[in-house]
Amino acid sequence: MASYTHPTALVESKEVGEGTHVWAFTHILNGARIGSNCNIGDHCFIESGAQIGSNVTVKNGNMVWEGVVIEDGVFVGPAVSFTNDLYPRSARLPEAGARAQKANWLVSTTIRHGASLGAGAVIIAGVTVGEFATVGAGAVVTRNVPSYALVVGNPARVKGWVCQCGMPLRFKGERGICVECKRSYRRSGEELEKAE
Amino acid sequence: MASYTHPTALVESKEVGEGTHVWAFTHILNGARIGSNCNIGDHCFIESGAQIGSNVTVKNGNMVWEGVVIEDGVFVGPAVSFTNDLYPRSARLPEAGARAQKANWLVSTTIRHGASLGAGAVIIAGVTVGEFATVGAGAVVTRNVPSYALVVGNPARVKGWVCQCGMPLRFKGERGICVECKRSYRRSGEELEKAE
Amino acid sequence: MASYTHPTALVESKEVGEGTHVWAFTHILNGARIGSNCNIGDHCFIESGAQIGSNVTVKNGNMVWEGVVIEDGVFVGPAVSFTNDLYPRSARLPEAGARAQKANWLVSTTIRHGASLGAGAVIIAGVTVGEFATVGAGAVVTRNVPSYALVVGNPARVKGWVCQCGMPLRFKGERGICVECKRSYRRSGEELEKAE
Numbered sequence: 332m333a334s335y336t337h338p339t340a341l342v343e344s345k346e347v348g349e350g351t352h353v354w355a356f357t358h359i360l361n362g363a364r365i366g367s368n369c370n371i372g373d374h375c376f377i378e379s380g381a382q383i384g385s386n387v388t389v390k391n392g393n394m395v396w397e398g399v400v401i402e403d404g405v406f407v408g409p410a411v412s413f414t415n416d417l418y419p420r421s422a423r424l425p426e427a428g429a430r431a432q433k434a435n436w437l438v439s440t441t442i443r444h445g446a447s448l449g450a451g452a453v454i455i456a457g458v459t460v461g462e463f464a465t466v467g468a469g470a471v472v473t474r475n476v477p478s479y480a481l482v483v484g485n486p487a488r489v490k491g492w493v494c495q496c497g498m499p500l501r502f503k504g505e506r507g508i509c510v511e512c513k514r515s516y517r518r519s520g521e522e523l524e525k526a527e
Numbered sequence: 528m529a530s531y532t533h534p535t536a537l538v539e540s541k542e543v544g545e546g547t548h549v550w551a552f553t554h555i556l557n558g559a560r561i562g563s564n565c566n567i568g569d570h571c572f573i574e575s576g577a578q579i580g581s582n583v584t585v586k587n588g589n590m591v592w593e594g595v596v597i598e599d600g601v602f603v604g605p606a607v608s609f610t611n612d613l614y615p616r617s618a619r620l621p622e623a624g625a626r627a628q629k630a631n632w633l634v635s636t637t638i639r640h641g642a643s644l645g646a647g648a649v650i651i652a653g654v655t656v657g658e659f660a661t662v663g664a665g666a667v668v669t670r671n672v673p674s675y676a677l678v679v680g681n682p683a684r685v686k687g688w689v690c691q692c693g694m695p696l697r698f699k700g701e702r703g704i705c706v707e708c709k710r711s712y713r714r715s716g717e718e719l720e721k722a723e
Numbered sequence: 724m725a726s727y728t729h730p731t732a733l734v735e736s737k738e739v740g741e742g743t744h745v746w747a748f749t750h751i752l753n754g755a756r757i758g759s760n761c762n763i764g765d766h767c768f769i770e771s772g773a774q775i776g777s778n779v780t781v782k783n784g785n786m787v788w789e790g791v792v793i794e795d796g797v798f799v800g801p802a803v804s805f806t807n808d809l810y811p812r813s814a815r816l817p818e819a820g821a822r823a824q825k826a827n828w829l830v831s832t833t834i835r836h837g838a839s840l841g842a843g844a845v846i847i848a849g850v851t852v853g854e855f856a857t858v859g860a861g862a863v864v865t866r867n868v869p870s871y872a873l874v875v876g877n878p879a880r881v882k883g884w885v886c887q888c889g890m891p892l893r894f895k896g897e898r899g900i901c902v903e904c905k906r907s908y909r910r911s912g913e914e915l916e917k918a919e
Contacts, residue, residue, distance in 0.1 A: 339537070341731070341747060355537060355554045356570075358747045358765055368619055373554050373572045373590075374748070376765045376783050386619035391572050391590050392606075394765075394783050394801050404620035409590050410608050410784075412802050412843035414860050418889040419839045423760055423778035424796035426837060426855075426887035430903065445622060447615045451608035451649040451667075453843040453861035463622075468610050469649035469667035469681055471843075471861035471877075485667075485681045485861055485877045495622035497614040511626065535733070551733060551750045552766075564815055569750055569768045569786075582815035587768050587786050588802075600816035605786050606804050641818060643811045647804035647845040647863075659818075664806050665845035665863035665877055681863075681877045691818035693810040707822065 332368060344377070348385060363395075366403065390450075398439045398456070406447040408468065413440060414456045443478070445495060465493045479516065479523040492516070492523055528564060540573070544581060559591075562599065586646075594635045594652065602643040604664065609636060610652045639674070641691060661689045675712065675719040688712070688719055724760060736769070740777060755787075758795065782842075790831045790848065798839040800860065805832060806848045835870070837887060857885045871908065871915040884908070884915055 332350040336342050341358045348367030353359065355373045363377040366385030371377070373391045380397030383389065387401055390409040398415035401407065416436050420427035430436060438456035442448065446460045449468030460466060461478035470487040481491040481499070492500045492507055494514050500507035500523075507516040507523065515526040528546040532538050537554045544563030549555065551569045559573040562581030567573070569587045576593030579585070583597055586605040594611035597603065612632050616623035626632060634652035638644065642656045645664030656662060657674035666683040677687040677695070688696045688703055690710050696703035696719075703712040703719065711722040724742040728734050733750045740759030745751065747765045755769040758777030763769070765783045772789030775781065779793055782801040790807035793799065808828050812819035822828060830848035834840065838852045841860030852858060853870035862879040873883040873891070884892045884899055886906050892899035892915075899908040899915065907918040 356552050356748050356766070370619070374552070374570055374588075374766055374784075386617060386621075388617040388619060392570075392588065392766075392784065392802075404617050404622070406615050406617040406620070408608075408610070408615060410588075410606060410802060412800075412860060414800070414842045418857070418885065418891070419798050419800060419841065420837070420889035421778060421780040421796050421798040421839075423762070423780060424798070424837055425778075426796070427889050430888050430890070445616070445620055447617075449615065450610045451647070451843070455860055465614070468608060468651055483682075486875075493614065496626050497616035497623050498626070499614070552748050566815070570748070570766055570784075582813060582817075584813040584815060588766075588784065600813050600818070602811050602813040602816070604804075604806070604811060606784075606802060641812070641816055643813075645811065646806045647843070661810070664804060664847055679878075689810065692822050693812035693819050694822070695810070 337373075354391075372409070384444075398437050400439065400441045402442060402444040402446075404445045405442050407442075408448055408450040408452065410451050411448045412451075412453040414454065415440070417456055446476075447497065463493065463495045465497065477522050495525075533569075550587070568605070580640075594633050596635065596637045598638060598640040598642075600641045601638050603638075604644055604646040604648065606647050607644045608647075608649040610650065611636070613652055642672075643693065659689065659691045661693065673718050691721075729765075746783070764801070776836075790829050792831065792833045794834060794836040794838075796837045797834050799834075800840050800842040800844065802843050803840045804843075804845040806846065807832070809848055838868075839889065855885065855887045857889065869914050887917075 335352040337355045339355045340353045343361040344363045346364040350368040353371045357375040359377040360379045362379030363381045365383045369387045371389045376394040381395040383401045384403035386404045389407045392410040396415045441459045443462040445463040447465045452466045453471045460476045464476045465481045467483035471485040473486040480489045483490045494509035496512045498511035505518040517526045531548040533551045535551045536549045539557040540559045542560040546564040549567045553571040555573040556575045558575030559577045561579045565583045567585045572590040577591040579597045580599035582600045585603045588606040592611045637655045639658040641659040643661045648662045649667045656672045660672045661677045663679035667681040669682040676685045690705035692708045694707040701714040713722045727744040729747045731747045732745045735753040736755045738756040742760040745763045749767040751769040752771045754771030755773045757775045761779045763781045768786040773787040775793045776795035778796045781799045784802040788807045791805045833851045835854040837855040839857045844858045845863045852868045856868045857873045859875035863877040865878040872881045875882045886901035888904045890903040897910040909918045
């Protein structure tokens with residue numbers, strides 16, 4: 332696919348891959364890294380130091396900060412809130428200025444391959460969302476999300492399990508089968524893995 | 528009222544009604560339908576296939592997707608998140624590509640006449656918000672909202688009832704009276720209806 | 724610091740202080756008041772009548788309405804939702820038009836000196852967030868937040884206490900000490916105050 336940048340978008344980064352589309356009023360700072368074949372919607376902001384893989388969909392109204400790592404094939408729904416500081420203060424506040432000078436305020440977040448983040452979800456800095464997991468719309472994620480898990484609520488809790496294709500799994504004992512594509516998974520303790 | 532489009536707005540649709548105002552940095556795609564006498568705030572995105580009635584207020588920062596139907600007189604508060612897919616994946620993710628090709632991933636949402644959606648609310652695809660209902664700010668709506676109901680929380684639950692004018696109702700037995708305009712309503716099972 | 728306005732920003736107010744930076748696609752209306760040495764991120768909207776002090780950080784994607792008062796040194800995280808009406812309806816809805824004409828629909832909100840609002844938090848009109856309090860990401864604040872409190876959840880509840888510098892306090896009896904900078908506080912009933 333050919334690359335495309337909307338005339339109103341501001342793309343200052345030199346590290347945007349082939350075939351990636353960037354839509355209206357979006358601002359990508361110098362030093363942001365974005366892979367190939369992505370779709371970045373309107374009104375987004377991608378900060379220096381943010382890392383986005385290939386085949387990623389970033390819907391409208393997203394801000395991806397330094398410290399956020401989004402792997403290949405992820406879906407970031409509209410208006411997801413990422414964070415990179417667990418104890419934020421205005422850097423201009425005299426009482427907090429000393430802390431802002433230190434390097435250790437920055438806390439990383441990783442969204443693993445194939446995962447989905449629902450609309451308006453909030454991701455607290457420091458968590459990892461596992462491969463092919465789905466974070467429900469409006470969920471507030473305060474701890475790690477296992478691969479293939481579906482989490483919802485504030486704070487987010489595991490409510491079910493989803494397939495690589497995104498659809499729910501139905502279980503017979505420890506074996507989960509996708510209701511749509513029939514891929515098969517195996518429960519192993521608190522986790523799920525793909526069956527052969 | 529005369530129509531108005533801010534110089535920075537991008538209005539590609541030919542189906543925007545008379546007297547509708549469109550504010551700064553807003554993008555309305557070709558194929559979006561918007562009625563007359565609406566107010567669409569800054570930084571909004573109205574997608575092809577979205578349907579908005581007349582006399583609607585869409586506050587800033589909203590994205591209205593294909594599949595979302597907003598009837599006359601609705602108030603959409605700032606930064607409400609609509610959705611149109613219950614099992615989202617990046618369409619560019621190879622493991623999920625087959626599903627994106629099917630037509631049945633799109634799930635509709637309807638906001639009925641006179642309803643209000645509070646700031647930062649999240650509306651899960653497939654629900655109907657009833658006439659003159661109010662969704663509280665920050666609520667996550669996962670099932671249908673009855674007419675005149677006030678819902679809050681994550682997930683959203685009925686917490687009270689509101690008048691057509693928006694103000695709370697006070698009940699004596701099965702009869703609810705608006706604290707402000709004195710319109711009168713009658714409880715009927717789990718629902719509320721306007722009394723004559 | 725020198726003032727700065729990004730070329731795509733629209734600054735219509737004449738009351739923006741010295742040294743304040745305004746970033747891309749942000750719109751500041753005439754009559755909005757902003758102090759000195761602030762940082763206002765991309766895609767923000769500051770309405771006529773909004774009041775923002777000095778040394779304030781307003782991250783991207785924020786809308787600050789008439790009736791919202793933000794004191795000096797506050798941190799407003801990305802995509803925080805403020806509100807100024809407890810019973811919103813479209814002003815264009817005939818059934819609610821009479822109410823929109825009255826002056827008393829506007830309800831004020833105050834964010835006190837040094838406080839922080841986490842990403843995606845929702846602040847219900849009428850509350851005061853106390854000095855140096857921290858509202859967690861994704862919290863929905865429905866009542867006043869005491870000074871130095873950390874609140875999380877929907878609805879937001881006190882979960883702990885933080886220092887002026889933002890870091891957590893550790894308690895021995897009624898005395899709280901910052902884990903980072905060692906400032907000292909004293910519990911007094913339901914409240915906390917700075918110890919000498």
